[in-house]
Amino acid sequence: MQTTRRGFLKSTVAGATATVACAKPQRQTAVGTHPKLPESAPTTDTVELNTHVNGERVSLRVGADHSTLNVVREQLGLTGSKLGCGHGACGACTMQLDGTPVATCLLPATKLEGRQLHTVEGIGPRSAGGQLHPIQRAFMAEDALQCGYCTPGFIVESAAFHDRFRAKHGAATPSRDEIAAALSGHLCRCGAYVAIYRAVAGACAGKFDDGPDQGPRIDALAKVTGAAKYSVDIAPEGLLIAKVLRSPHAHAKLGSIDWSGALAHPGVVGAIELTRPGHKLRYVGQEIVALAAIDEATAIEALTKVHVEYELLPAVLGLDAPLEPNAPELYAEKKARKAAPNANETPLLPETWRGNLRGPFELFSHNRGRARRRVERARDGEGELYSGSFETQVQLHTPLEPKAAVAEWLSADKLRVHASSQGVRQMAEDIATRWGLRHEDVEVIADYVGGGFGAKGLIYIEMVIAIELARVCGQPVKYANDRREELAVGGSRPGLRTTVSVTGAMDTLPAFVIDSRSDAGVAVGSSASILARINYPQADQHLSDYDVLNNAPPSSPFRGPGGPPMYFAIEQAIDALAITHAVDPIALRSSWNENDSRQRVYDWASAHPMWQARRPARSDTGRFRRGIGIATASWWCLAEPATRVQIDASRDGVVISTACQDMGNGSRTLLADVVADVLGVDPHSLTVKIGSSKAVHGPMSGGSRTATSLGPAATDAAIELRDELVEVARRRLKLANVRPIAGGVEHDGGRLTWTELLEVAPAISVTGKRGRDQGGFVLPPIADLAFSRYLSATVQISEVEVDTRLGRVRMLRSACGVSVGKIYSPLLARSQAEGGLVQGISYALFEERRLDPRHGTLLTGGLEDYRLCGLGDIGEIEVEFVPGGFERVRGQGVGIGELATLTPAATIANAVYDATGWRPTHIPLRPDRVLAGLAQTSGAQP
Amino acid sequence: MIVFPKTVDEAMALAVELGGSYRAGGTDLQERRQHLAVLGQHTLAPIVDLRDVPGLDSVACDDRGAWIGAMTTLADLAAHRVLRERWPGVAEACEALANPQIRAVASIGGNLMQAPRCWYYRHPDYQCLRKGGTSCFAREGDHLFHVCFDTAPCVAPHPSTVALALVAYEAEVELIQPATPEPTRAPIQAVLGADAVAEHAIITTIRLGAPVANERSAYVRASNRAHAEWALAEVTVRLVLDQSGAIVFVRVAAGGVAPTPLRLSAVEDALVGVVPEPLALAKAAALARADAKPLAMTGYKLELLEGAVLEALERALQTSPSPSAITTPSQDGA
Known part of the structure; x- marks a missing residue:
């Protein structure tokens, strides 16, 4: 989540990208052609084979090392199956081979000869039967999906399990263990497992043999059929694929870069520098050079021809080594410190630095002197004390759709970017500023987003790479992290070492002394102990947060930043205190609560x-x-008061739009539900257009702000539309005593539906606003974001x-x-x-x-x-x-x-x-x- | 480059001539070749794809034993009725590993010959011992999931769960080697170590000996997640009780703990002739630690190993035995 414009450079794009340079060889190779088989792939031989895909006979020419997934997506254009992990662990690429689900990222395409392959597209409406599979209906009805990226794999596997199970048992309910074992090769990062159990069990029991072709989530049909297009699925004509050369060293000064060999490599169209020679590389994986080529294999091969010299520097890792007396300093100069990435959501305040230790940040302490004195007295035997040290690991976001972008320059100053994004509007604004474009000339699109847990909120370096290479090459460019890259640099929750001392008793407010040390790699901004303050606001608290800088990739905001690690410490400390006092831990907390x-x-x-x-x-x-x-x-209640929702209504239907996105959190459905509720209609009768920055101001998906920002704005817009249509009935149709009812209006002469009214009404466009809470906010909105009371x-x-x-x-x-x-x-x-x-x-x-x-x-x-x-x-x-x-x-x-x-x-x-x-x-x-x-x-x- | 030989002999001739890599199911090779590509090793070995070689993917069984074609998929073996009945530990192992989408295509031969799962070996930036380098980075670095029987320069545990079961069944493999025109037979252990098999040799068949009457078996996998995780330690136990309830035959094999699966003979010796009571089982299981040499971070695996052995013994005793209409073996072999 972003709170300041400056935050963009500081918090997402680690220092280096301020220095993008570029180069461009002569364009003699394959410009403007559709991606094709690599001409210089590791093995040049290709094989012809005949197979059946979704019941249709196809002839393919495949490379020796091509996976089935790659061939199905790239050559056949069937993009429902997804690349998740690339080693058969996540199941997003699952297809049925002769009826049996297989991991196609590991299935050599040559094995398809004479076989029958079914992808998610071949299950359901486009299958021979033409009907949705019961499993697809079940997943929709039970809401067994969120972002939808893993869903095609789950559908293909569950359908096979369902068919096997029903053949053997008829309509019966499989056990949870049976379902878990059958689907053990599938991972859902959004965590839709509870509903997946319900869906698979229900379908096997025959609950979904027929029923509606839709569910409560209005875009579920697109997700269970593989029709939903994510950024990684976008392939405009002439698309180039980008790859990145990354630092293999945790700490080094970048010497010379020689990319002449890479630029001369057939199929390479352009390259850019992401770190300038002479600058520091502070973690393994830091971006050095990116290049674009006609396909992935060529780009990978060309990268090996980039020669880079490094001057190695000693590196420090973890929470202890960076604080040793002679530890190398990560940010020795003041200027570099200012450019350190922000691991948190809130703006960075100036802090003391001592070597690699930044802090303490103590702003949210409360009666800190008394807190210390009470803890000291308890340590001396006056009252019960719990003291403990807790340590949490670095957690990685790893959404199944990695950070990915497809950039197209429509003209020299007009840009379209498809990006896996939690904030299309904000990203478009940042891009416009960064590249000096007019806001209306930049469009960021995210129709479907394969998971976002905090690291896709602001423009990220993967987008910069695609945009800048597309500019240099004059062709559309796609860049997506592979799984290893996504895990390395795609985003992480800092590790935390928390020492907590707490004293207190039933009806005696606690006193906390908390010291937290954050391992956010090269990033700063930990302020986790504030969570003690919001959970126990009346308590005396001395809260000190420190960042320990080290040579690991920068952390970034991650769902509830600071929360899981800090609550791990303080909620155990309170539990221990309750046990010491032999009181119910809920009653203890309750006695302190207001x-x-x-x-x-x-x-x-x-x-x-x-x-x-x-x-x-x-x-x-x-x-x-x-x-x-x-x-x-x-947790805080955040809102984006500037949120707008537009509704355009005409005889062609009702279209709801705003510049937000749905990463599985359900924004699209929420908008339809809210408007449908006001109008008294079926949400599926409404069209929701989100996922483009071009619409009216929509909220970023971060800080749990979506529902409370979109809901009131959509209600506001729907009421305005309703009132306008009532006016149409009154004035244009001259009806008497018109009152809105569910689905339309009632008047003295009968009823009219909204659809009937829209037939005679002029096109109506209304815009609803979120606005302020009653009594305002704790603080005025900073960068669109307001804290509720x-x-x-x-x-x-x-x-x-x-x-x-x-x-x-x-x-x-x-x-x-x-x-x-x-x-x-x-x-x-x-x-x-x-x-x-x-x-x-x-x-x-x-x-x-x-x-x-x-x-x-x-x-x-x-x-x-x-x-x-x-x-x-x-x-x-x-x-x-x-x-x-x-x-x-x-x-x-x-x-x-x-x-x-x-x-x-x-x-x-x-x-x-x-x-x-x-x-x-x-x-x-x-x-x-x-x-x-x-x-x-x-x-x-x- | 890729070739599709029609016979085993042709495959081997091509492999020798081209310096090629065999590809069975491809699940391991596919991923590794991607890494090699990242490394810039573009002269990847040609692939000798065994897709069109007939006769390698079937199972034949009779009273003398089972002959398993090396290209048989793990899913087929797990589901094989006769195998499940007479060599239950093998079928159970095939069902316990990886996940269904892998088992459906991965072959038993490929499973035995797969490369280590070490996170240094699999990392494109590390040129480790097994990739022709000079040091084992795991030994000097992070080896949380590595061996606790440190008996080889490389500290990666053998990744094959099937291998563990085959050790417990004292299986043999048939292989064809470039140097010797006739097929040769070797005990399973002889083909599992690093570079144990001659270059370009092909395993064609896995041979199981005669089924054992009244056999009870169990496979236990110690891991953190419920499913689809590489074993921290894994154990296969086979045993036969006599009429008095004493153990007359027992095999205990362990994986995930050593460079190749181990026969835990100290545990076996302590159990032969013993009536399996809780104390006796616990005492025997504790012997699983015999000769262990844990690394700095893998001491915990000894506890898991001991626990898994005990668990496997207990579970085996609770299973119903295989058919009795088979010759009863003695401890020194069937």
């Missing part, structure tokens, strides 16, 4: 059957030990089972109470919350970026080594929206995207303690850590 949202979820959790029926701690003593934990969190709140209860023999923590059940006021699109809101929870579970148990400790090279460079939670790992999940509150927020509803992902790590850790008496201080909870932890408490047993 906030209505929090009280609503505290009361909900206290009454929840899981909490009510919990057993005494450490009830199990055998190999498997179950425990229950809770954690709470608060309210906070959202959540409590999560989880039950885990710890296998003390094999060190596994298994999720059994989670219940999550959420206070966000009005819910605009109930099923989609639930999907959002469930997805947040799933990501939180994944963070707590599995995900972990690992760098080589000496070279800073990314080791977890694929989705086998960077482990995401799968269908079998989540347990049962229940989400409840606890109604009420937020009366003075426009529309009475606020965002949920971040809230639900804040608590899982803390909740799970508290549950592990409840089960075993071991308090986890490091995540992820890998088996080695669990076994070591249990050994400390003598809890492990063979």
